[in-house]
Amino acid sequence: MKQNRVDLPRTFPGHPALDEDGRNALRRLLTAYARHNPSVGYCQVDQLVLEELVREKFPKLVNHLDYLGVQVACVTGPWSLLPWESAI
Template sequence: MQDLPRTFPGHPWLDTPEGHASLRRVLVAYSFRDSDVGYCQGLNYVAALLLLVMKTEEEAFWMLAVLLENVLVNDCYTDNLSGCHVEQRVFKDLLAKKCPRIAAHLEAMEFDVSLVATEWFLCLFSKSLPSE
């Protein structure tokens, strides 16, 4: 898991050997629970934020399991990221419906919203927004 050192670099706890070890344990445990998902880039940010919010690694693990299995779109973190593609399509349609001028402007610029939205959805905005 080469992503561990890149997960919230500079954070006083996560960017330490102990923080990396804790994050690795949660991610490996989940990969054993759901071999279809295993480990997918982006999960490191979600699990790291859960570690910061929850009291224990076990609570972070179970919250990750609930998110992935009961809350998020199915197949968001599988090999083909099909769930993430569904979310991006819904976002693009919602943008066109609710903010048609912005959607038209982005389309005129030939800007593919998925270039930024993929990270938003895979990391659940944990990489894009302040952790507070």
């Protein structure tokens, strides 16, 4: 659970839903999920798996994003987040 404590302050800094209360709520949600599904654990793993899948299935897109200097996670990150209502 240490990794999500390290990552949370870096997750969308300045986002209005991720003030101290929002980060604490998200931390509790991530911890609960990691305990519920220990084979997956901290869910940032899922973003890495999604990036691998996008790289495999859409190589032209990834090459273009790489050319632009845009990380795949910058594009896919918002899609993989739970609705804020789930975390608060």
